[in-house]
Amino acid sequence: MLITLLALSMTASAKNGLVDTLHQAPVDNPILHRLTPTFTTDYVQLGKISQHWFVGIQGGASAFIGKPLGCGDLFDRTTPSFNAYLGKWLTPNVGTRLSFQGFKYMNSELSKTSFQLVHADLMYNVANLFRRSSDNMPKWDFAPYLGAGLTHGYTDLLPDGSKERNFQFALTYGVYSRYHITPHFFLSGELGGFSTFRGFDGIGERGKLGDNMFSLSLGIGVNLGNPGCKHVIDPIPYINQNDYLLSYTEKLEKANKLLTSQHNIDRKTLDELKKILEIEGLLDKYGYLFDDSENGKNNYRGLLSLRSRMRNMNGDNHSFIPESLAETPNVLNIPIFFFFKLGKAELTDNSQLINLDELAKVAIEHQLKVHIAGAADSSTGSENINDKLSQARTRFIAKELQKRGVPTEKMKGVSLGGIKEYDNPKDNRYSKVSLYLELDEQMMNGQKTE
Structure with missing residues (x-):
């Protein structure tokens, strides 16, 4: 784990250096604006x-x-x-x-x-x-x-x-x-x-x-x-602007090459770290650190191991519960996120519905309860709008699961309203789905139930 943290720290430091290099380019320079013609x-x-x-x-x-x-x-x-x-x-x-x-x-x-x-x-x-x-x-x-x-x-x-x-x-x-x-x-x-x-x-x-x-x-x-x-x-201002743009383009090309080189080094480093974790038997525990999905999307790696966890549970082996969730032992899996378009209860990518099929199958097969938490981005919209929007996103997931056979009494939903949980605003436009052996009602304190 120490090796992992050290490698990630070095990667972040290198990226910050590249960002500083890019910031040296005066993007707000007036010469980049549209020129007003002047006459000789x-x-x-x-x-x-x-x-x-x-x-x-x-x-x-x-x-x-x-x-x-x-x-x-x-x-x-x-x-x-x-x-x-x-x-x-x-x-x-x-x-x-x-x-x-x-x-x-x-x-x-x-x-x-x-x-x-x-x-x-x-x-x-x-x-x-x-x-x-x-x-x-x-x-x-x-x-x-x-x-x-x-x-x-x-x-x-x-x-x-x-x-x-x-x-x-x-x-x-x-x-x-x-x-x-x-x-x-x-x-x-x-x-x-x-x-x-x-x-x-x-x-x-x-x-x-x-x-x-x-x-x-x-x-x-x-x-x-x-x-x-x-x-x-007068052509002089246009000649000066062209010379500046050529110079600025060269700086961007150099910065892009540095970023590409650093990206390749990061990828190789992560591949080596994954091999180390796999050899040590820790990949299931820390595999989520290597999730390279884009903002606002989810590759749902947790679902890939959910069935094997259920098989372990049926064999009376409860070692599959992550240490990070030991304070809530009823949680079977790290929550699965479904991301929505700005101001709508509509998924950014309809292919996400495939993952609802898997969630529904697991919940029905093992008679699990489903907890749904809808949220909106607090940086846009009023408090009233975000409350209604988060409720609509919770209902959307509930209806989709109901279509797939999950009983209504097995589902419980909450509205989180407008949140600022993640730095990227579109990462806060989600519905979060968790599966439970028994729904711990104490976890719901302070949340508004649908």
Whole structure:
């Protein structure tokens, strides 16, 4: 017996070491949870050539300031202006547009003259530098721009009295902003201007820069096609999660190999111990220690030796009673358990009914009494529910034995209610059946009889 206890102690110690190894793996690490996609700030998935176009019109006021300056202040030089444009965003930050601007302006002599300007601009949306990347359409855009084009502000008179347009190079600049009412419609505003040569208004020295036009305008616009750019999902968190899972899987595989190796050692140890007990004639006494049945099931090894015990009893040999049950000498066998499904008076495995056949045969053949104790798991259900459930499980076994010919007066049942006898909750969902030579009523004290 000392050898048995020592071997079991060593096995338990080894298993605890393996469990500690498994617990080192941080199962609750947040990286194991489902990741929320995040978007990169540097990469976007560009759309088709037909996508991300926009068009708009604006109206406002413009003021001409040239060299020579001439008479009048800024308000004297202010006139209405018009602007129309067509553009495309190449990326969420960079865009380009072609714009037409024109109407009337006051030259240095405060004479109202027509002008036109056609220019191409390169825009940079600085608003994206101050917000997180997202697939949602942003409300605001703020884009400084710089460009170039052709303009003219007066008409040369030829000697024959005809007119000739005087086109000049112009440098454009400004700030363009818009606010999205919907993904496709927006309000726009612009503060800009252009600089060109002094001959723009026909007054001043030609060939030198010096004439400027400044404008402030508001308008509306429309996004054509898909208005937004799709941002690329940042792969770094997923790469990190994949690397962690690979590492964690390797740890589990190593722990599994250790457990498998220890299991094989345990099995060999138990086989050797069983041989020792069999040689010493103690296998019947301590054989239950080697019961390797699963939780919630029973292999009913006690039934296999019950008939031989009865034969020994009929031969007036009572040595079959285990020492551990010496205080209750009427008990013929270690109790047989029948396990039930959660919340039901229904066996987890109907094959258990075969063992009831054997119990019924032995009880009838030797005119034994049957004691049935039904129980429920206290970790689930209320006290009232568990009382009713344990009673139902007792009645279930009693009815099954009655079907197999055991007289009702030979059976006695008790309800244990909700119990916590075993660590595994499903091991407490049982009906326990014991056979007696004479039912010792004192054993029933404190228990509720069916």
